[in-house]
Amino acid sequence: MTTTVLPTPRDADPLLAPKLRWGIVAPGWIAGRFTTTVHAHTGQRVVAVGSRSVERGEAFAREHGVDRVHPSYEQLVEDPDVDVVYVASPHSHHREQALLAIAAGKHVLVEKAFTRNAAEAREVVAAARAAGVLLMEAMWSRYLPHADVVRRLLEDGAVGDVRLVTGDYGVRTDPPAGHRLLDPALAGGVLLDLGIYPLSFASFVARHAGLGAPTAVHAAGLLAPTGVDAQATVLLDHSGGAQAQVFTSMLTETSRTGSVAGSAGRIELGPDFYAPASVTLVADGRRLVWDEDPLRGHDGLCYQAAALARYVGEGRTESPWQPLDETVAVLETADEVRRQLGVVLPGE
Incomplete structure (x- = not known):
């Protein structure tokens, strides 16, 4: 084929996306970068953070203007004001924490690598499909x-x-x-x-x-x-x-x-x-x-x-x-x- 112009990307304006309320599991470096850009470039909001260190969670909340700090991941995923959970911990913990959020009926974004191995990934995927929630790997480059x-x-x-x-x-x-x-x-x-x-x-x-x-x-x-x-x-x-x-x-x-x-x-x-x-x-x-x-x-x-x-707005359960x-x-x-x-x- 002869190409004279490059195609235009679709759905490129993040401000046009529906407004969801996010809860973050593990307030580390990547969670901070994620929260900063979500608040700056979308209408969405990180409303809660869960951390096993209250001091660390409170410092994250102060820095990023997050409303609530939960002292456990269990409390974070049960928060009724949270629509979607972002699992931002090391991938050794992704399976456990994604399953926790799915069991609470939350949509879940899991940081890459999705899990340690394919067996863990299949378990998490099966749980999300059974629960009918949206599950997605945070492979942001896609x-x-x-x-x-x-x-x-x-x-x-x-x-x-x-x-x-x-x-x-x-x-x-x-x-x-x-x-x-x-x-x-x-x-x-x-x-x-x-x-x-x-x-x-x-x-x-x-x-x-x-x-x-x-x-x-x-x-x-x-x-x-x-x-x-x-x-x-x-x-x-x-x-x-x-x-x-x-x-x-x-x-x-x-x-x-x-x-x-x-x-x-x-x-x-x-x-x-x-x-x-x-x-x-x-x-x-x-x-x-x-x-x-x-x-x-x-x-x-x-x-x-x-x-x-x-x-989520389209009723999908995967990307x-x-x-x-x-x-x-x-x-x-x-x-x-x-x-x-x-x-x-x-x-x-």
Whole structure:
């Protein structure tokens, strides 16, 4: 096909989403970024926070103008003024806390990685489906405006038959001893923390380009002294000869870009492809660029909150842009990568 203009993203204005009342489980760093942008760029409101440390919860509430602090997660999910619960704890705790919110009849947004493994994810998904509440992984990159530009390009066949998908996310972190990234009990390791982004990107492209699930997974990497993964290189095979290359590391900085190469052109994302970013289409002898998102960095977290609110307003129980079965499938791939690397978390 001949492309002369890039498509326009849909549902890009978070201010137009319905107004929901949010409760936050675990007031950490990412919860703070989420609350700041939701209050600044949407009509929604974080009305309550739950923390096992009252002092920490009160400090969070003061900083972000949150009305109520609950001294337990149980009290937070039972709050009648809370419509949706955002689980913002380390992924080692996601299963337990998501199930708690679902049992209370709340809609739930679960921070990435959704759970430690696919078995836990399937349990949480089954509970949400039985309860009839909306459940969604906080893979915020799926809901950014530039992601919909890519989605529409893939569905329109702008690059022809997809041959190669690439994604990398490496950050030299040098975490101190005892840090959650190095702690197997907290589901540490770089794959579930950073690598889940390029893995999810590969799944996103495969879905919208019609590639299907990976037919084979090949992984190699390095382990930290604690036994968690410190670096991983992953090659995914798809039917028809398409492949995806994923790299993640806590040992080195990478460009943090994503790309899709096809028989008729390519799409380039980044830097920081998982956050608000530009899209470049190289095809038909043209180089077209989309870079119109007014938000940057973690301000982009507001888009996933807006998407969830729209889905609730539409009566949905899962995201059409990242169905729950796909969330589970990405974790199945991550499970196989960890198996090949020799990473086993406590209780697995």
